[in-house]
Amino acid sequence: MKIGAVYIRVSTDEQARDGYSLAAQLKAIKQYAQNNDILIESEFIFKDEGISGRKAEKRPAFMEMIKQAKSKPKKFDVILVHKLDRFSRNREDSIVYKSLLKKEYGIPVISISEPLNPDDKMSVIMEAILEAMAEYYSINLSGEVKKGQLEKHSKGEPQAKPPFGYDIVDNKFIPNQIEKNIVKMIFEEHGLNNIPMLQIAKDVNELGIKTKKGNKFENRTISYILNNPVYIGKLRYTPGRRDTYDFDDPNTILVDGKHEPIIDINLWNTVQCKLAKNNKWKKPHQQTSTNPKHWTKGLIRCKECGCTMVTCGKAKLRCNGYNKGKCSNYSTLDINxxxxxxxxxxxxxIDNGVINNIVPHKKEEISNKYGIIKKQLEKLDEKEIRIKEAYREGIDTLEEYKENKNIILKEKNKLIKELNLTEKPKENNRKKEILENGKKIYQILIDDSISIKEKNEVANILINKVEFDPNDNILELYYN
Ligand SMILES: [Zn+2]
Known part of the structure; x- marks a missing residue:
C-alpha cells in the first residue's frame, strides 16, 4: 500500500463549470486511489481554490506540497492529480515539476484522467532536456520555494519566530507588555544615556529578564536588538544569510510589517547613528589566528561561571563570561x-610523586573487586542512615527498625570479611600514567625551542582545566 498525496486546483472561472469543481476532482482521485491500492491521508490533500495557477509561487497549497515532498523520510510515495494541467497552466512547467519530483525526490505524479502516452513527444523531449539540465532545474525548484518565503515577507507577514519584545498571535507579532518595556529601556539607555551594551546586558540580567530562548543577555544580544528594524514596524529578510549578526548584508530586503512598532523613529535614528560611528572603529576583518598566543589557551576557567579566561589587553586574562556580561567575576590574571x-x-x-586534584573520569568505573566491595559497603552505610530516619519519622516501628538493622549488619560483616581477604590494589594506574606523562610534558613546556601551539596541544593532554577562583584568588589544577 502506497501513501498518496493529492493536489487539486480550481481557478475562479473554472469553478462555474461542472466536472472541474474541487469536490469532483477529489472524488475521481479517491476512486482511482481505491482501485490502485493507494492510501490517501487527509493531511496530504492540497487544495488551491480560485487561483489562476500561472505562477507556482502564487499557489500556497502547491508550494506547501513541494515543500513536504522534499522531507526525509518521505511523507508520501506518489502525487495524484486529476489532470496534469492542474500542476500549472503552462504545459512545460507541469512537465518540469513532474519530472523533478520523480527525479529529485522519487515521487511520481500520476494524472488519473490522462493515461500514460509514450507517444507524447512533448513529454519525451522535455524529459530528455531535463536530464541534461537537472542541475539548473533543481536550483529553479528551490528558487520557487524561496520565492514563497519572499512573498510572505513582502506581504508583511512574519516568517520567523517572534523577536524579543513580541509574541506571535495568528501569524502576527503582538507586543509583549514586559519585553516591550525592556526593549524601550535598551534603546533609551544606549541612544540617550550612552550606556555601553555590556552594561545594559548586565542591567537586564539583574532584572532577571531572559531572552526568548531562556538565556542571559550578552552584549551581542543587545547589539542584535539595537540593530533590528522590527521595533520600528519593519520586517527584515535576507535570502541566504549565514551570519545572524551581519546587519549590513546588501541583499537584505526591508518591508513594512503589519505589527505595532515599539520604538519611535527618532530614537531609532539616534541609535543607528551611534552604531554606525562605533562601527567605523571596528577592523573590517578581525584577526582570528589559529595560533594561540599562550600555551594555556582554553585551559583556564572561571570558577564562577565555567567560562574560559581569555586574553584582555596584552598580558592579562579575564573571564569571557564577564566580557559578555554574563558573569560578575571582573578580576584579571597576569598571564606570565x-x-x-x-x-x-x-x-x-611530579617531585612529590603526588598528583593533586585528580578528577576521575565520570565514565571510569571501579573494575577491581576491592573497589566493588568498597562501593557496596558505602551503599549499606547510606541504607543504615535511611532506616534510622524512617524510624525517627515514625514510618517504621521499633521492631521493623531492629529487623532492618540486623539485615544490614549481617551483610556488612560479610562484606568486611570479604574485603579483608581481597588484595588492595597496589598502585593507582591512572596516577602513575599522569605522573609519567607529566614528566615528559613538563620538559616540553619549559623548552623554549618548542612552539606555543605544540605546547598548547601537549598541555591539553595533561591538564583538564585550571580553575580560577576569584573569591579566594587561587588556581586549582585538574589533570586529565
Ligand atoms: Zn566567569
Missing part, C-alpha cells in the same frame, strides 16, 4: 604569573 604558577604546580606534583 599564571604560566609560572602552573609550571611550578606541575613540577611540585
Amino acid at each position: 604569573e599564571v604560566y609560572n604558577l602552573i609550571i611550578s604546580m606541575i613540577k611540585e606534583n
Whole structure:
C-alpha cells in the first residue's frame, strides 16, 4: 500500500463549470486511489481554490506540497492529480515539476484522467532536456520555494519566530507588555544615556529578564536588538544569510510589517547613528589566528561561571563570561604569573610523586573487586542512615527498625570479611600514567625551542582545566 498525496486546483472561472469543481476532482482521485491500492491521508490533500495557477509561487497549497515532498523520510510515495494541467497552466512547467519530483525526490505524479502516452513527444523531449539540465532545474525548484518565503515577507507577514519584545498571535507579532518595556529601556539607555551594551546586558540580567530562548543577555544580544528594524514596524529578510549578526548584508530586503512598532523613529535614528560611528572603529576583518598566543589557551576557567579566561589587553586574562556580561567575576590574571604558577604546580606534583586534584573520569568505573566491595559497603552505610530516619519519622516501628538493622549488619560483616581477604590494589594506574606523562610534558613546556601551539596541544593532554577562583584568588589544577 502506497501513501498518496493529492493536489487539486480550481481557478475562479473554472469553478462555474461542472466536472472541474474541487469536490469532483477529489472524488475521481479517491476512486482511482481505491482501485490502485493507494492510501490517501487527509493531511496530504492540497487544495488551491480560485487561483489562476500561472505562477507556482502564487499557489500556497502547491508550494506547501513541494515543500513536504522534499522531507526525509518521505511523507508520501506518489502525487495524484486529476489532470496534469492542474500542476500549472503552462504545459512545460507541469512537465518540469513532474519530472523533478520523480527525479529529485522519487515521487511520481500520476494524472488519473490522462493515461500514460509514450507517444507524447512533448513529454519525451522535455524529459530528455531535463536530464541534461537537472542541475539548473533543481536550483529553479528551490528558487520557487524561496520565492514563497519572499512573498510572505513582502506581504508583511512574519516568517520567523517572534523577536524579543513580541509574541506571535495568528501569524502576527503582538507586543509583549514586559519585553516591550525592556526593549524601550535598551534603546533609551544606549541612544540617550550612552550606556555601553555590556552594561545594559548586565542591567537586564539583574532584572532577571531572559531572552526568548531562556538565556542571559550578552552584549551581542543587545547589539542584535539595537540593530533590528522590527521595533520600528519593519520586517527584515535576507535570502541566504549565514551570519545572524551581519546587519549590513546588501541583499537584505526591508518591508513594512503589519505589527505595532515599539520604538519611535527618532530614537531609532539616534541609535543607528551611534552604531554606525562605533562601527567605523571596528577592523573590517578581525584577526582570528589559529595560533594561540599562550600555551594555556582554553585551559583556564572561571570558577564562577565555567567560562574560559581569555586574553584582555596584552598580558592579562579575564573571564569571557564577564566580557559578555554574563558573569560578575571582573578580576584579571597576569598571564606570565599564571604560566609560572602552573609550571611550578606541575613540577611540585611530579617531585612529590603526588598528583593533586585528580578528577576521575565520570565514565571510569571501579573494575577491581576491592573497589566493588568498597562501593557496596558505602551503599549499606547510606541504607543504615535511611532506616534510622524512617524510624525517627515514625514510618517504621521499633521492631521493623531492629529487623532492618540486623539485615544490614549481617551483610556488612560479610562484606568486611570479604574485603579483608581481597588484595588492595597496589598502585593507582591512572596516577602513575599522569605522573609519567607529566614528566615528559613538563620538559616540553619549559623548552623554549618548542612552539606555543605544540605546547598548547601537549598541555591539553595533561591538564583538564585550571580553575580560577576569584573569591579566594587561587588556581586549582585538574589533570586529565
Ligand atoms: Zn566567569
